[in-house]
Amino acid sequence: MATRVEWAERVERWERSGLSAEKFARREGYKPTQLYWWRWKLRADGPAQRLPPPSTEAPRFLPVHVVTEASLVAPEPIEIALPNGRVVRVRPGFDPATLERVLALAAEETSC
The missing domain is CATH 1.10.10 (Arc Repressor Mutant, subunit A)
Structure with a gap:
């Protein structure tokens, strides 16, 4: 075919x-x-895409530099402003369970 x-x-x-x-x-x-x-x-379908002629050379490998996601964006803390006026700042890498307890305490109307 x-x-x-x-x-x-x-x-x-x-x-x-x-x-x-x-x-x-x-x-x-x-x-x-x-x-x-x-x-x-x-x-x-539009203009034909011509394939380049096959190469007789061995493939060349280029150097690769791996960039982690953390190096792309400078981590900044998250600020959570609560209705009672308190602000909780959370740094990257926080523990979600601990944050949940802290927010529950900070949301209380009593003074800390």
Whole structure:
């Protein structure tokens, strides 16, 4: 079964030949309807993407520098302002269970 790239090449050769689809297809050994369909399909999908010719060189590896998520953004504390006017500042890496207890205590109306 011919690939999309092969059909793109066939359609291109047909269009350059100046022959009718019937004559070109008969000469090449396939049906004229296939030429018409592939021409329509290739035009509908946009310009063909040509693949570069295969390289005979061995692949080269480039150096890689791994960047952690923490180094992308400077960690800043989170501030939680409670309705009673108290503010709780939470640094990155906090323990969620401890934060829950602290917020419960800070939300109380009694003085700390």
